[in-house]
Amino acid sequence: MSRLWYLLPCLAIAGAGVAATNDARQAATPVRADTLRFVAHDDYIPVGMPSRARPLSLTNPFEGNRSAIATGGRIFVAYNCVDCHGADGSGAMGPSFQDGRWRFGGSPAEVFESIYQGRPEGMPAWGGRISEEQIWMLVAYVRSVAVGDLTTENFTGLAQERMGH
Amino acid sequence: MRRALLVVVAACACRGESERQRAADTAGVRAPTVTGARIAAPRDGPAGEWGMPGGDYANSRYSELTQITAENARNLKVAWAFSTGTLRGHEGQPLVIDSTMYVVTPFPNVAYAFDLTQEGQPLKWKFRPRNSQAAIGQACCDVVNRGAAFADGRLFYNLLEGSTVAVDVRDGKQIWRTRVANLNRGETITMAPIVVKNLVLVGNSGGELGVRGWIAALDTRTGREVWRAYSAGPDRDVKVGPRFKPFYAHDRGKDLGVTTWPADAWKTGAGAVWGWLSYDPELNLVYHGTSNPGPWNAEQRPGDNKWTCAILARDADTGELVWAFQVTPHDMWDYDAVNENILVDLPIGGTTRKVLVHFDRNGFAYVLDRATGEALMAHPFVPMNWSTGVDLTTGRPKVVPEKATAQGKKITNICPSLEGGKNQQPAAFSPKTGLFYVPTINLCMDFEARPATYVAGTPYIGASAPEYAGPDGYRGEFMAFDVTTGRKSWGIREPYPVWGGALVTAGDVVFYGTLDGWFKAVDAYTGEQLWRFKLGSGVVGNPITYLGADGKQYVAIYSGLGGDMGVLIAGDVAANLPHDVRVRGTTLPDIGRWTSWGGVLFVFSL
Structure with a gap:
């Protein structure tokens, strides 16, 4: 009897999960703003219980837009992002x-x-301070500056840059 | 321009001279370079303790201990070590009082108390304060802490988030905690306080975030704020009153902290008080420097911007300003004046003068009369080209017009760079040799100012300034300097800026650490290297020495790369951030080959 008591809440959650999954399948894409629940952080937060909520999926209206990326680069300087990053x-x-x-x-x-609501360790929340359009241009810019794979740094064969001792 | 070249040539000339001096010394001459010099406020506690951040109120970082000498230093060995459990820059130094060592870590600013009477140095206690995580990103230049102060059985230190705490050394319990800085306005605290009578003196950081700089005095018993003095603003806030008697005429007048700025610019004009404090018990004056003005773009703040980049003398009991000396009026290069002021009595022109010696970021070694604020001497101690010298009749530097920075214009090859000829790493002074032992930086920069927007809690800078090795290609030099003549007695060129402080002992040994992780002992007279040991991480902290419960002399140093140089400039030196992997920095391109972040206290003995 007591075992069943423990199981009941689990069953309830599992049942809700199935129901939610079905709901999500039925919902047409794109997901409406008022039904959005969260943004996925696959790299940072591992999957725990199977999620029943469909993650927020937004596309950047300026993705790949060169002039927007350039503007984003100027905003990056104008709003002091450059001084921390x-x-x-x-x-x-x-x-x-x-x-x-x-x-x-x-x-x-x-x-x-990250830009809109800020992050721990000092990233300020910019939502409401600058326009959403400007934030999307910043998104386009910061995603454009990658220089390639930095996994390995090989010092072999490099000249030692030392003067002194 | 021609005159600028002359300064560099002069600096080169004294290098040649130092080699001759060194040759003479190694031939057996071990005489003081300056005779009759003395520390103004020598320590009153036991010689075997280290009871204040700078060793004494004078900030001499001199110890009377003599067991470790130039003859036996080669036998130094690791005695014990302790991981602080934190990475990031370990600036500052431990304290040793009554056979207990006190260590404060970088954020989250844990304090440890080690029992030095027992083998293995077990902890008596550890103190783990709450500390706002948001402070990490409000600190411009790493989450450092420069140490604690001690008085009447209490340890006092600052938390990065802007609070000061008092901890009972018997049991590690918090006695009081006072919030003194406003994190939401970009204020953090990194400096080491000092205790004068019943007051703990603390000041804010945030010169790069448009804060308003201040120094405050808290009651040691209760934590209640007794006085607070701002670096800029109306006379009432700056504590300018009838006692204010600056030496130079242009420093006199009403509300200079307002009138030397455009309207309201002083409210976000910095002048933070993040450096070392000194105290002269005889004059009852506290000496502190102030940071750069904000923003770096000087065109946004025409005027002298008083009292930024200045040295201020205040009454310790009331905070009243007694004199002020603006080292770099209307700073255009980020030359903060927060470096330590070392209080000594020096023979100058046939008499002994009560002076304050200050190796400024701007590259000049200032000797000021500490009672009046008169500039007696100002010799360059590193290669420089932004100024042709200090006019001692006004105290003001003569600026080379080509090196004045401007908005939208890239001014190239300014020396020293914004890190200064010397930064927070404190020098030491030996009354035996009369010399100052100075960790210096040899970087130059290109500087381009641009409009800065003030957004509370974000950087307020308005410039880009890439830095690179200065003349001759080395990036730092540890030197013995005679401020009375402006001559270097000897110098040891280092591949990287020397970002750790100095210690000198009556055994005539000078200790310092390097950014690439060497901890060194050198001869105070000749600079000859006596011993060195490669630590696990670069050194940005300051060595201390003490007598153990066993009667032996020990030397302690933090190993923990970081600070402005070790985080912002270094590039690829972290290994604990899988989401943040960096390319080599351009200023110190090879540093990642020699060291990485760490956090270990090392203790050495014979």
């Missing part, structure tokens, strides 16, 4: 964007969310 996004007190790696996810929606 370094020239060309090379990293300073804030993380680098040149490595193409993202603590809170690198999809356009995830980067938008």
